[in-house]
Structure formats: structure tokens, C-alpha cells
Amino acid sequence: MAGRGVKLEQDKKEILKRGIHELPAPESFAVPSRFPPVKGEPDPKRILRAAEAAGIRSETDGVPLRDLLRSLAEQKTTLLAARCFDDDPFAAGEQAVLRESPEKVADGLALAAQACGAEETLIAAASRAEVRLLSARKIPAAAVAAGNRSPADFFLLQSLRRSGKNAALLGAQACAALSDAVREGKPAVEAVVTVAGNAVSKPGNYRVRIGMPLSLLLEFCGADRRAQFVSVGTALGGHSVLNLNMPVGFSTRCITVLKKPPLRREFACVRCGRCTTACPVGVVPWLVHRELESGPPEPLLLFHVGECIGCRACSAVCPSGIDLAGEVRRAALTKEGGRSV
């Protein structure tokens, strides 16, 4: 039985109110040169060429947009939805891009759908309020509110697929960049990154040049020099950073700067069953934990682990602080290869 995911407390109202701050590119960075925009009516080939020329990558996983659209075409995608929600307590880049230029997102989405052969498009907004905002601005695209439980993209795709659509998601930033590339010949050299956390004095959404070192960005945001923890990516799926020379990439999305690292003490499983209620694909994480704990696991007893989507909802709800997602991943490897962990 699949679970309900996890509802994460959101803390980004203020960040969203302030819009997107443009940060100047470092002086050593070359001025990006434009290329000729698509003339006349764009067709799939021209759109894909423009995506390639602009160097657009998906902000979700960093995959080049051209490759992504080609694979969506191969999968015979029938509905393409713009992912305009962030599914994270701090990250707000996708939502901010939609608020800033909904027309561009809708246009880019329509172009992407044309390129991959999807007949329908949909704007997946963060909430009903965002959907109302879109209709108030008369955006000519169907819109829906993504749920407020994480992994929201998984639940959204699941509900769309249940209604018979072969649906896929594309990030709002990639959509806007595609519109820019096709209509204006603008290369994709920037990303919208949310900088948040209790050790930054100017949290917000920043439009940053790709390749800019994190240290420079954090300096702009007034990061406290005594901060002990920086993470890149979402709160559930991100990773900690130890070297601030790391460059901003397409999939950086969110940088969290904290005074102290979020260390968790691990206790024994207290049998609350929350992990099972949270898992969206029906893994029973405590069962996996019990198997791994009681010596070398029997691969055949690692139930459903191959279906894990790595959303970390189970780890986020576990009151004992057990790295259940990590254990399920290890168990999946064991089951796949018959190896012991």
C-alpha cells in the first residue's frame, strides 16, 4: 500500500515577495553572445536546435534540454507539464520564475511540447493561490495546483498518469529559457538560485551566472563567516558542501546556509510506523531496517525496495533519525546483485 509522502513546513513567503534579484556576473566572465532566433513558425527540429545552441539544461537533474525532449518524444509523451513548484521548505526559484514571467513559461512549455510531440500542456503551480494568480493574469495555459506533500512531482505524475495521460514534467526555468532561445536567440547562462538559512542576512532568489563560485554568491547574500554548514539542493535530496569554490550549476536550485549543521542523533526504531505511511511507492522501510539490522539480509525478503524513488520521505519522518532511504538503497543494491551490504 503506497503512503502519503511528507508535508514539509514551508518558509518562503518573504523570499517570494521580494522577487528575483539580478546578480552581476564576475568580471572575468565573458559576455554571452546571442545566436540567431528561430525565424517564422518554429518546428520541432528548429526548437531542438535552439535548445542546443542556447545550452539549456534541466534544473531538476542537469540533463541537456535537447536530449530530454528527444527522450520524451521517444516515450510518446502526451502531456507535458511545467514544474512551477519547488517541493521544498526553502527553495522558491521555480515559483519565482513563474510569478516573474508566466507568459514566457507558458510559451516555452508550448514550444517544448511541440518539440516532443505532446498534445497537451499544463502549468503545475505550487498552490491554488498561484493558479488563481495565473488566471488573473490571463495566461493561456491550463493550470493545476501540485499537492503539498513531498515528493509532489511523483504524486502529480501519478495522478496525471492515472487519468490515462503519458505525462512528464519540465522545470519552469528550462521552459522560460527555451522561450528566450527560440524567440530572442538568448543563451542560457543564468540560473535562479534560492539562498536561505539562518546564517544569511539577505535571503532571497538570485539570478546568477552559471559557473559563479558559491563563495561569491554567499558574499552577496551576506552569509555569516561563522556559518558551519552549507548545502546545495533541496532539503530532502541535497548534499552538504565543504568547498565553496564549487560553481553554481543549472541544478543548484537552492543553497542553505546554517549556523550549525543539522546533525541528527540516531535511536533504535520506536515502531511508530510513520515511514510506511510516508513511502509513496509502498516500500516498508522499517522492515528493510530490521532485515539489515539482523545480519546479512536475505535478498528475497527485501520487499519492494527496487521501486524506491529516493525521495527520502521515510528518513524525514523517522523520529529515530534512521537513514532509512540510505538503507533502502543499499537493500536495493543487495537485491539487484545478490550482494551482501
Add this chain to the structure above:
Amino acid sequence: MILRDAAPPFTREGPCVRSMLGWTLFALFILLVVPTVRYGPRPVTMACAAMLTCLLCELLANLLRTGRFFVTDPSPLVTGMVCVMLMPLNAPLWLPCAAGAFAILIAKAPFGPFGRTPFNPAAAGVAFTALCWPSLVFTYFDPSQPYVLPAFGPCVFREGQSAAAVLKDGLKPDILPLDLLWNPIAGPLASGLALVVAAGGLLLFLSGSAHWEPTAFFLGVTALLAALFPRIACSPLTSVKYELLSGSLLFCAVFMVSNPVCEPRSRTGRCIYGALAGALLMVFRYFGQYEQGAVFAVLAADAVSPLLSAAVEHLRGWEAKAHE
């Protein structure tokens, strides 16, 4: 910046083990207020003595197990408080301490740290004292007299009969059921505090520190059995009121049966666990030697809990599917 490493997730939802225990402890502390106001500082000294004993036993157990002197969580304090709540206030101070020491050293420590205990340690501790010193555990002072009990020394008191003992004798207690909600009555410390216990339960359930299902099913089954088979000549509703509000039943329903550590993990399992504990409690009340059977019922249900878990896993086909 000197940066430190950490593993995701960097956020969490819901309570953590420490907050769950913290809420439980808070709810238990609230229960001390009324008796302290009524009878003086003895409830507080008793609670402090039992908690300190449990803490020292936990430290000792950790020292023996790992060679280090540490405590990771407030669970020994919770165990100490629960032991006190199930004792009469006139009991010698060493009695809840003995219950706490047994709970930690015999019922908890051999199985590992918090979370691995197969039995509710406090229930085991109280059962131990009930078996060894029944006259001390089941002798209560008469609270209708205006008493201020000494903080430390032995109590001189006039004996009173608890509602549970009167019911055990097949008689109708000389108290209105509504008095059991709030008024001082002879019995363990937590008896006569039904309203405060209920408020504590609400706090635990709303904060996500305990499961409501076992408590609901425990109370449901005890109420049903009390209505179907009244021990005294009265209407089913009166029987239900007396049975639910007498002794430590309500306290056990909220603070012991809902303890997630010993319950099955699935909701179905938890419902069956609660119902089983309720049925066992009524069996102990009908046929047992002691007026208080709640801790024995909790221990028996804990013993069956792994079997219930396995049965639910089997019925849900988890094992079968695992072999697909």
C-alpha cells in the same frame, strides 16, 4: 568558513524521539500538580526519587554495556514517573524506586537502548513490586481525611478502600462515578484524576507522541465487556463508568498502552493490540487476585505484540510478495 559535513535529509517532519519523550514527561508532570496541592510535597519527592533511581540505573546499565557513563534520552525519567503514578502516595519512598530499578535493570537494559524493549519497563517494574509487596502496593490512605503527607518519612494514615477493591468484592463503591473524574479517592496516585489524564492523553496524541488507536480500542473493549458483564448489580452504563474510572485503567490506557515501542507497527496490529490488552485487563479484573490488573494486561499484550505484528505482515502478504 569552516564547514562541516552532514547527511540529508536536512529537514524533518513530525516529532523526534526526544520530543515524544519530552511531551510524555510533561503530561506526567501535570498529573503531579493536583496531588501536590492536596497532600503536600510527597508526590514530588516520590517522583524525584523514582526518576533519580531510574537515571542512575540507566547510567549503570550503559556503563556495563559500553564502558561509558551516558544517557541518550529522557526515557528513564518517563519510566520513573509512570512507576510513581501507579503507586499509592502512602507507600514508602523506596517502593517506586524498587519498581524503577527493576524496570530499567531487568526489563529494559538487557535488551539494549531505548526502542528495543519488548515489554513496557514501567509495567514490569510495578508488576514486580505488586508481586513482592502486595500489601504496600494495594494499601491506600483514606483521602476523605484532610492529610498533609510527610515529604520523606513513613506515613501514618487511616486506611481507605479503593473503588477497584470495592468492585472486586462485588459491591458498589460508595462514590458517584463523576467523583472519580476529579475528586480525591483511595487508590494509586493517578486515580481520581481522570480529567487530567484525559488532557494528558490529548496532548500526547496531538503532538504525535503516542498512537491513539490502542488507547481507543483498549477503552472500547473494556467498556464493552463492562457493559455486557457487570461485576455489580447496576445498569450497564453505570458498570462502564465505574470500571473505566476506577483504579489505574485510564492512566494505563493513555500512558502505557499507547507506548509505540512495544506495539505492533501497523495500524491494524495496534488496534488488535489495544483490544487484546483491554480484554486481558477485564479477565484479570474478573478472575485475578489483585484489584489492579492493568500492568499485567499491558505486559501480556506486549508479549503477544511480535506475534500480532507477524500475523498482520503475513495477512497483508508482505512475506509472500517478498518472495515474488
